[in-house]
Amino acid sequence: MKKLLFAILFCISAFLSFSQDIQFTSGREKHEGKPQLFAGASQRNSTSSAFVEDIINFQLKQQVEISVTSGFKFKGTVSSVSSDAPGLTTVTIQSSETKGLLLSVSRLILADKTVLYRGIITSTKHSDMLMLEQDPVTGLYNWNKKQVSHMLSD
Numbered sequence: 001m002k003k004l005l006f007a008i009l010f011c012i013s014a015f016l017s018f019s020q021d022i023q024f025t026s027g028r029e030k031h032e033g034k035p036q037l038f039a040g041a042s043q044r045n046s047t048s049s050a051f052v053e054d055i056i057n058f059q060l061k062q063q064v065e066i067s068v069t070s071g072f073k074f075k076g077t078v079s080s081v082s083s084d085a086p087g088l089t090t091v092t093i094q095s096s097e098t099k100g101l102l103l104s105v106s107r108l109i110l111a112d113k114t115v116l117y118r119g120i121i122t123s124t125k126h127s128d129m130l131m132l133e134q135d136p137v138t139g140l141y142n143w144n145k146k147q148v149s150h151m152l153s154d
Contacts, residue, residue: 045069045143047132052117052141055091055105064093066103068121068130069143074103087111100124105132117141 047069058064062078079102080092087109095101105119119132121143130143 043145045072045130045145047141047143052105052107052119052132055093055103056089056107058091058093063096066093068103074101074121076101076103098123098125101126119143 045068051066055066058078058081060078060081064074064076064078066074068074074093074095075097076093076095078091079094080090082090084090088106090104090106092102092104095103101121101123103119103121105117108116108118110116117132117134120129122129127147129146131146132141133144134141
């Protein structure tokens, strides 16, 4: 009986001491300390649907150089071309200059023949990213600069 009581007390004390060691680091804390890749870029950079269509037509393992915005060129290799659903095509390009930097662009053709584009340029080593979004007023597409930490929920 004494051994059982001793074992229970030992387990309880071990459990209490280890349970206090866990520290939670928020996504904001993780990403805020990283350097910015697009520090010199403006918050909004316009692009054309022809630019996106050019990317959609790239072939797997193709070496590409794309002028994403004025002053920012993306050089890399097409690492993925997929059509996961009817009307959806996604092309992913991995940078040959910046380790961990990816450009991914998707085109979705809806049943009513409306074409939507989505895109992202992000890096595992940087705190900012660019997202291709459609302006709700003008209908034009822009690369919008965002902070990764603001896109993740804790």
